[in-house]
Amino acid sequence: MGRKGILVITALLIFAATDGGAAWASGSDHVVGLRRLSEREYRNSIADIFGKDIVVQGMFEPQVRMDGLLATSAAVLSVTPVGFDSFSKMADRIAIQITGDKFRGKLVPCTPKSTKGADDSCAATFFSHYGLLLFRRPLTADELKAQVALAHNMAQSTGDFYSGLRYGLAALLQSPNFVFRYEVAVPLGNKTYTLDPYSRATRLSYLMWDTTPDPELLRAADHGELNTTEGLDKQVSRLMASPRLDTGMRAFFTDMLELDNFDQVSKDSLIYPLWSVAIASSAREETLHSTIDLALHENGDMRDLMTTHKTFINRSLAVIYGVPFSFDSDWVPYETSPDSGRSGILTQVSMLSMFSHPGQSSPTRRGVALMDIFLCEPTPTPPNNVDFSQVNDPHGLKTKRERLMAHATNPLCASCHNHSDPIGLSLEGFDSIGERRLSENGQPIDLSATLQGKTFKDGTGLGQYLHDNPKYPSCLAHKLYAYAKGMDTQDVPTSAFSAAYKSFVGSGYRMRALIKGLVESPDFFNAPAPVAEASADHSKLALH
């Protein structure tokens, strides 16, 4: 963003600091959600506020998958000492770059009276500008005062105006107001609550673009436009029309499809010498690329994700898919042939390799994961004292199907294995790294399966089964809702969800209709009533 753009926002800010910031400062509001920024959200926010040239380097605390989504854990996790130390150092490194020689001309919106000492007026301009963008709301008068005072003292003790800015900016960047997204509720009357305009802007932006609200969205928030149907629709349409919707939905699908697992996938190089880190990252990209293409570029029917022959491949994947690679660009559209056994996302290398053992495919792991990801049906854990050796085959002569069928002799095992194994068994035509195979241990592989009364065969049949199963689009919609709100998928209230789902179904399962239906549904911004004041003693106990 150039200096001119900065000045425009700053002008807006001066207005906002006296008005829009009032809700936060007044104390009539309550924080009903507190979500720690993910690594992606943090990186995207910094790049959008300060430019892509600013290097963000450091460790981010891992998220934890809860009820199918990492996003859910963002509303539960805090910042550990290791995480804080990292945030703190990252903040300083970012602030050094922004206030340093190279970028200050572009990023600092005013020129100090002297570079050798404090200039409170220029500092105030700087902090109110970036404070709004970083906190996603205007700074309160007290906050601004504290920042200016810090910069003042630092400028005096170092004899450098820009050092003052650096330390002040570092403080903003490690503040909980930046590293957590606050969702603030204000009373709507009749004991109901709703998110304040800035929290609305924030929720929309991180859902749709995976980043901090842009100046236009903040402006709309400031003018109360996000609280009117027309104003909201205008902003949502703008966000939907942008190619940045790809970024937002990539983040969602990475979470929903559990593609983060790829960071920890190890394959046994003795058994699978073909496997490499390049294949792993390509497989992940293939899935995102083809999913986004179908969902957003083609505006396709999301059920077709299970059956489509269209995908994208690069040189690394061509090896696994057995395709002669003679393309001249990095990624090329590719259509799988009907006799390749591959159609839909379930037969992509990503899904096949992530849910396998290092040296062997696993029908159970594949089945359990896919039931959870696409049908929102988690499989219970097996009993503690189950003896799996009865299903083992010490001589390695049987196929996995034969081994797994031994579960059927035990009704306790069968109840869960009948639930998840059919999915996995129909994918046995692909090994641990997703290569096609027709036999195992010298025997042809039986790829037939029966699930919930329907019989099908192989990956293609499984894809068709899921395509025709209404639980799949419903699960997808539930996950998007839970992702947007940072809640458990199973806690998504049916009433609130129904309007969005209706528009999804009505559109022929178009992703865009789902997103729009969701964020424009009447209660998307409804907030729970604040929990009654806890005593100070209680919070102390919880800490110590």
Place this chain on the structure above:
Amino acid sequence: MKLSRRGLLRGTFQGSAAVMAIPFLDCFLDNHGRALAATGQPIPTRFNTFFFGCGLTTQLWVPKKTGLDYEMTNQLKPLEAFRKKLNVFSGMRAIVDDSPNIQHWSGLACSNTGIPPTKVGRFDSKTIDLTIADVISRGARFKSVAAACTGDPKESYSSLGGANTLPAEPSPMALYTRLFGPGFQDPNKTDWKPDPQTMLQQSVLSVVADERKSLMKKLGPTDRTRMDQYFTSLRESELQIAAELRRPDIVAKVTIPPAPGEVPVNYSLPTLRNVTPLMARLGALAMATDQTRVFNLSVGQPVSTIFVPGDPFGYHITTHMEAIDPVLGYQPRTAQYNVYSMEFFAMMLKELDAIPEGDGTLLDHSLVFAFTDVSFAKIHSLDGLPLMLAGSASGRLKTGYHIAGNGSPVTRVGLTAQRAMGLSVAEWGSGSMKTTAAFTELLT
């Protein structure tokens, strides 16, 4: 005897805290020089944890005889060199009462919190390492440090409670950078002076800390707890900066090696054999130079996916799939994986024992708590969890024993460890695991 300002401050802190730390007072009282380094400074006692997944095979690791002259067993064999500095506890039970036996989780959480967990991946209280760190870590640069030999930062079993665990450093390079990168004050440096930049960072933190009050009043109770954790973490950074501004006063007989560079880190056995000693060595150096007094090392997760190249199943699946050999009476491949775990533990002890300190080694001034998630992995058994304590905690713990717990709760080992570390805790654990019965026969 010289009283340092730091020592006095420690005394004051401890005087006002609920738990008293005895070792530091001991240091003041000790005139025999035993606990003093060459400079006359007291050598702190350190606490380590070592986590390994999937337990051991009872009939291959539990010695028949108890006491000092127990026979060396097949699975303890890798630890033979350290036998005199080691206590092994057999027959310890994790008792979950009405809580579920959460597979591969309950056992480890019971062992390091004393409380059966209610949800997978969550601890229902602070873990033992951080309980001990509260008392022993004042003055050290980092309150505690965790490292994961397999490269997954989530493989840390150190937590303030809840779903948050302290992320583990996922590679030797990451661990090195944290410990000996920016901010490291080399105690052997002769021209030491505080870094003025570091002082300015203090002012930044104090401005952020001032936000606490206005934020807290807007939060509900759950988020308040989370925000409390944030500000507790901030406080730790302040203490870290304070440590970086003091002249380091432990002059260790070690030199800090150059950065290890990026090395492959994954779940395969050969890689782990390379990475584990590197991680352990860096942890030992960190303790020798008082960067931290609490170090947690993990080799794999409870559902251990460590694998020997060529084995299509890997460790965890093998424990479940492999039949019990009718002649041997155990699972031979699983048993081999168990032995690897003990070899990794031996690698850690070797690094600790390699650093001379006072009249002994770093290991002698440490206590290492080794724990796992199950005893017999095949059936997720919580009876007879293998637990070990290595090092004598600067002479406070007798070593060399095999203690048979005879089904008593795992918390007895944790309580013994805390007492040895100088915490004046009377009881530890909850429900059927609540105990006052430390192994007092081991405490000096």
